[in-house]
Amino acid sequence: MTEEPRRLPTPVIVVHQVTKTYGMGDTEVHALAGVSLAIQRGDFVAIMGASGSGKSTLMNILGCLDLPSTGRYLLDGVDVQGLDETQLAEVRNRKIGFIFQSFNLIPRTSAIANVELPMVYAGVKKAERRERALLAMESVGLAKRLNHTPAELSGGQQQRVAVARAIATNPAMILADEPTGNLDSAASADVLDLFEALNAEGRTVVLITHENEVADRAKRVIRLRDGRILEDVRNQPLAPTAITA
Amino acid sequence: MSLDNLRIALQGLLANRLRSALTMLGILIGVGAVIVLVAVGNGSSIAVQSQIQGLGTNVLTVQTGGFGGFGGGGAGGGGRRNGTTSRSVTLTKADVTGLGNTTLVPDVKEVAPTVNASVTGTYDGTTYQPSQFVGTTANYAQIRNYEVASGSFFTDEDQAQHRKVVVLGTTVVSQLFGQGVNPIDRVVKFGSARFRVIGVFKPRGTNGVQDQDDIAMAPLAAVQDSLTGNSGTFQSITLEATSSKTTDAAQAEVLAVLGSNHKLSSAQASTTFRVLNQASLLQTSNASNRVFTVLLGAVAAISLLVGGIGVMNIMLVTVTERTREIGIRKAVGAKKGDILGQFLVEAVLLSLLGGVTGVVGGLIGSQFKIVGITPVVAPYSVGLAFGVAVLVGLFFGIYPANRAASMRPIDALRYE
Numbered sequence: 001m002t003e004e005p006r007r008l009p010t011p012v013i014v015v016h017q018v019t020k021t022y023g024m025g026d027t028e029v030h031a032l033a034g035v036s037l038a039i040q041r042g043d044f045v046a047i048m049g050a051s052g053s054g055k056s057t058l059m060n061i062l063g064c065l066d067l068p069s070t071g072r073y074l075l076d077g078v079d080v081q082g083l084d085e086t087q088l089a090e091v092r093n094r095k096i097g098f099i100f101q102s103f104n105l106i107p108r109t110s111a112i113a114n115v116e117l118p119m120v121y122a123g124v125k126k127a128e129r130r131e132r133a134l135l136a137m138e139s140v141g142l143a144k145r146l147n148h149t150p151a152e153l154s155g156g157q158q159q160r161v162a163v164a165r166a167i168a169t170n171p172a173m174i175l176a177d178e179p180t181g182n183l184d185s186a187a188s189a190d191v192l193d194l195f196e197a198l199n200a201e202g203r204t205v206v207l208i209t210h211e212n213e214v215a216d217r218a219k220r221v222i223r224l225r226d227g228r229i230l231e232d233v234r235n236q237p238l239a240p241t242a243i244t245a
Numbered sequence: 246m247s248l249d250n251l252r253i254a255l256q257g258l259l260a261n262r263l264r265s266a267l268t269m270l271g272i273l274i275g276v277g278a279v280i281v282l283v284a285v286g287n288g289s290s291i292a293v294q295s296q297i298q299g300l301g302t303n304v305l306t307v308q309t310g311g312f313g314g315f316g317g318g319g320a321g322g323g324g325r326r327n328g329t330t331s332r333s334v335t336l337t338k339a340d341v342t343g344l345g346n347t348t349l350v351p352d353v354k355e356v357a358p359t360v361n362a363s364v365t366g367t368y369d370g371t372t373y374q375p376s377q378f379v380g381t382t383a384n385y386a387q388i389r390n391y392e393v394a395s396g397s398f399f400t401d402e403d404q405a406q407h408r409k410v411v412v413l414g415t416t417v418v419s420q421l422f423g424q425g426v427n428p429i430d431r432v433v434k435f436g437s438a439r440f441r442v443i444g445v446f447k448p449r450g451t452n453g454v455q456d457q458d459d460i461a462m463a464p465l466a467a468v469q470d471s472l473t474g475n476s477g478t479f480q481s482i483t484l485e486a487t488s489s490k491t492t493d494a495a496q497a498e499v500l501a502v503l504g505s506n507h508k509l510s511s512a513q514a515s516t517t518f519r520v521l522n523q524a525s526l527l528q529t530s531n532a533s534n535r536v537f538t539v540l541l542g543a544v545a546a547i548s549l550l551v552g553g554i555g556v557m558n559i560m561l562v563t564v565t566e567r568t569r570e571i572g573i574r575k576a577v578g579a580k581k582g583d584i585l586g587q588f589l590v591e592a593v594l595l596s597l598l599g600g601v602t603g604v605v606g607g608l609i610g611s612q613f614k615i616v617g618i619t620p621v622v623a624p625y626s627v628g629l630a631f632g633v634a635v636l637v638g639l640f641f642g643i644y645p646a647n648r649a650a651s652m653r654p655i656d657a658l659r660y661e
Binding site: 060063065089090092093098100104105107117118122165 | 249256260569570574575577578581582583
């Protein structure tokens with residue numbers, strides 16, 4: 001552990017000695033071989049590593065899409081170990097805003113409906129849902145593309161819709177997996193600007209990438225190799241007044 | 246959430262309009278076929294029933310079970326038939342009198358003895374042989390529900406006076422007189438006797454076996470005088486029970502009287518005399534029609550089942566195609582139940598819409614005559630077919646929906 005978790009405020013993410021093993025016996029693969037880290041509220045963290053370094057596994061665990069083999073993971077103070085499928089779905093719904101490399105919008109469904117989707121599963125009433133989705137679409141600059149389907153939007157626009165979907169539920173953390181991997185440099189810059197702006201508003205952003213230019217925009221860079229943390233560098237100070245999400 | 250589920254499912258169906266429509270077509274045909282085919286079975290059953298009821302449900306016909314004694318003058322053959330149990334017996338005047346005795350036969354209202362003659366009628370050089378020439382009493386027309394369209398039926402007085410009058414069916418009229426001739430009061434020669442036409446029956450159509458309008462009826466006395474000979478025996482006796490509910494009791498009483506008249510045991514009586522009971526004929530035909538209807542319905546139900554398998558097939562394809570979408574939904578917080586609900590609603594919606602259109606199609610299809618049968622829609626078949634269609638959607642939707650709901654989001658997201 002390179003950074004001591006502070007007493008106050010509670011870190012958004014506490015990962016303690018997490019391992020993840022796939023397969024059995026001879027074919028056993030240690031994707032994560034004991035990772036510990038803490039991420040504070042309002043931080044902007046880039047997790048880097050070559051393919052096979054375990055960064056996707058870490059991303060799945062941080063996103064509550066998968067559970068660690070051993071070790072503990074606390075998300076926003078909730079111990080994820082021992083939660084059942086339904087509870088994990090609720091955690092994903094309330095605490096995490098996902099952004100994927102391939103955008104992962106629901107096809108043939110309008111942008112606004114895609115943004116509303118997490119709130120549908122959260123049981124938010126239709127009127128409130130629409131209002132919050134509109135705000136999110138405005139904040140990513142797509143207020144005029146509400147009824148366009150993903151196929152009618154450019155890659156950069158699709159990713160901005162995905163960002164709007166991620167922030168609409170007001171999650172504890174935005175988790176982005178190679179968000180610029182499928183975008184040209186101009187669109188990449190737009191999306192990264194958006195992340196910076198969101199972080200400036202006090203949102204916690206964790207992004208996984210293998211590009212140095214992307215990682216350079218983060219306040220803190222964690223490098224993984226062979227399932228372990230290789231280095232953990234802070235480039236910019238964590239804002240002293242982190243706004244609680 | 247249920248309304249959202251419905252909206253999401255509708256979007257899913259609309260995304261693949263042609264596929265959804267074809268899947269629905271499977272259910273539509275199944276439901277429509279059940280309704281139409283059951284209606285056909287039902288319609289034919291009702292048609293047969295009304296034909297039998299037209300004959301009178303409380304009518305009994307007594308005939309001798311033996312083969313001899315027909316055509317008049319066959320009495321007293323005395324030969325033994327069917328071993329020792331059945332002598333050749335004929336129906337006599339004593340039988341008619343006995344059956345008219347209301348203390349012995351309280352459930353019988355009317356008794357009409359009949360004789361049949363095979364004679365050719367001649368009018369103005371035209372000859373025609375009616376398939377039935379019946380000599381009977383004046384109450385026969387009423388027992389058998391024969392109605393007279395023009396002129397009148399013969400009376401008890403005609404009978405008493407041995408008047409040679411005849412009432413004709415429309416087939417006989419058109420064969421003998423052709424078109425545009427009023428046959429009333431014209432004289433037709435039957436055999437060597439001249440009968441005056443006093444009435445024409447209303448057309449009755451066919452009863453499925455024979456043309457009921459190919460008939461001539463004359464007073465029993467006149468027929469015996471001039472055509473069959475006055476032997477005092479009858480081919481059959483037609484009886485009317487007091488109501489359609491008492492036909493079975495009447496049948497027993499009739500057999501008892503005939504048995505005692507001819508000194509037969511009750512077992513011998515029931516083999517010697519054949520009592521045709523329209524009510525039991527109706528029951529038999531009802532039973533066979535029910536089998537017919539059930540068979541038709543079963544064939545249609547199979548097509549409904551095949552439609553259900555179509556729903557399952559298409560839902561499995563849909564689930565596989567939308568694996569990634571399922572992954573996305575789960576990543577953003579859809580629970581197992583949400584996904585299960587979404588796909589189950591989609592499957593049920595398919596079969597529900599197919600069911601509704603099938604009901605409409607079935608009802609429209611039942612308006613047309615099918616192989617000569619006017620279908621009569623059975624309300625139960627509509628409810629049943631529709632209900633089964635929805636259940637089929639539910640049943641065949643469960644497996645694909647469960648498969649979707651059980652996907653791990655991490656695998657589903659990675660699916661290409």
